[in-house]
Amino acid sequence: MSFEDIRLAIQAWASAGYLPEALAYGFVVNALLAGLLIGPVLGGLGTLVVVKRFAFFSEAVGHAALTGVAIGILLGEPYTGPYGSLFGYCLLFGILLNYLRNRTGLAPDTLIGVFLSVSLAVGASLLLVLAGKINIHILENVLFGSVLTVNAQDLAVLALVSLLVLGLALPLYNRIMLASFNPQLASVRGVAVKPLDYLFVMLVSLVTVAAVKVIGAILVGALLVIPAAAARLLSQSLKGFFWLSVLIATCSTLAGIFLPIALELPVPSGAAIIMVAGLAFATAAIARGTLPSLKGNLG
């Protein structure tokens, strides 16, 4: 069964009155399918991002996507999905950053600061060149996400990336975590610490780029961090941490896509998704401060 079959079935049920009316529109179903694919992956991978303190990195890769889009359009890729340049540039960004971190011994936040600034400078310059050639409003979709433009190709890319990330990150979950706790211990236990670091950087880059269409370059990094941060506040074990993060990311993504359409609010999908996730985080923070079972735990 293809995405097209699923979409048509959902649309038919919505038209028959079994599902909310908004689902009668193909683009809404596509966007929700995209959310269902990427939400759990972002939530799950986000737990490792928080454990490894990679939050700033995921933000930087998201911002690098802006430059990737600009390069893609300049190179003649379709502006609705310049995936070649997006993946290429963001992977290069992540790999080079990790390489220099290993070689220079500079603190990660310092290097990320340098890379982020330079990448944005290049992106801004290219966008100025592009301003005369394309409708610059298209870039708003890239910056903040748009549910209107998610098509079958985007869903296929999302499905492929999600499968790849889950297929690699789940079997290596313990090892990725262990490498951040104590690289020497990890190495004795047979973990290839440096290759695994590169792999993790690549996975974060891939999932970030795949989610740009729905969430937008500016905000995509936040969905790797906010659900995991909220789950960390409420959980007492890794089980709760992981599954709660997946749940919050998935619900935020679906609600952020669906609510603006259902309520006819002029809010971009990415912004709505992050606002819902932010609400979940605020609720978690309040719960931690007030619920006796959570209060007093080291946060």
Place this chain on the structure above:
Amino acid sequence: MTALETAPPRLQGPGIEFSGIDLNLGRTRILDKVSFQVRAGSVHALVGPNGGGKSSLIKTLLGQMPHQGELRLHWPASPGTIGYVPQALEFDRGLPMTVDDFMAAMCQRRPAFLGLSRRHAPAIEQALARVGMLDKRKRRMGALSGGERQRVLLAQGLVPEAQLLVLDEPMSALDEPGVQVFEQLLRDWRQAGTTVLWIEHDLQAVGRLADRVTGLNRRVLFDDTPQQVLTPERLLELFSSHPRQQEASS
């Protein structure tokens, strides 16, 4: 005395031979022609001042530091398992990770958030029981005291059972009951013929528990039984900033 106590230990662990190990980091000489041997199945302590090269020597042994000279492990049969107990872990103290989660992350492939695997659960339970942490297995790692966390680190060193154990200051945070647990583990390892290379600052404990002790301050300053070398003169020389060039007593 039981038959078990009189039986000679099974020599499972390897002998270790450090021969002329040199290590430079940039322009700094970290290790200078370090040569000594660790007897198979013995508890061998490594003492010396901070910055004296103990941790670097351990990294060299674990294959994580490029060096000159020869380092040989003489396994009795095929190479066995090497266990390592670090001094500390770098982790967010607020991370919702229980003792069980940590042990699962260390010992099994199945993602720790799915719980202990059936295959590893008995060994993990036994290891936690041996270090007296079984009743705290559901507590978060960040909520444990330093001594309790150290016991958990010792527990992970027990799964899988290692034939060579490298311990990096395992007693630094232990309280009195923890010290007793550690002493029992050392007795068990000695009886099992496990080779133990043990970095330690507590010289009283070394004198009481080690079979042999090497004093390292960039170079080997002594290498003999604790009774022979843990004398005030030797220790004064070991912990002075500029130790005199001296051959190892071995």
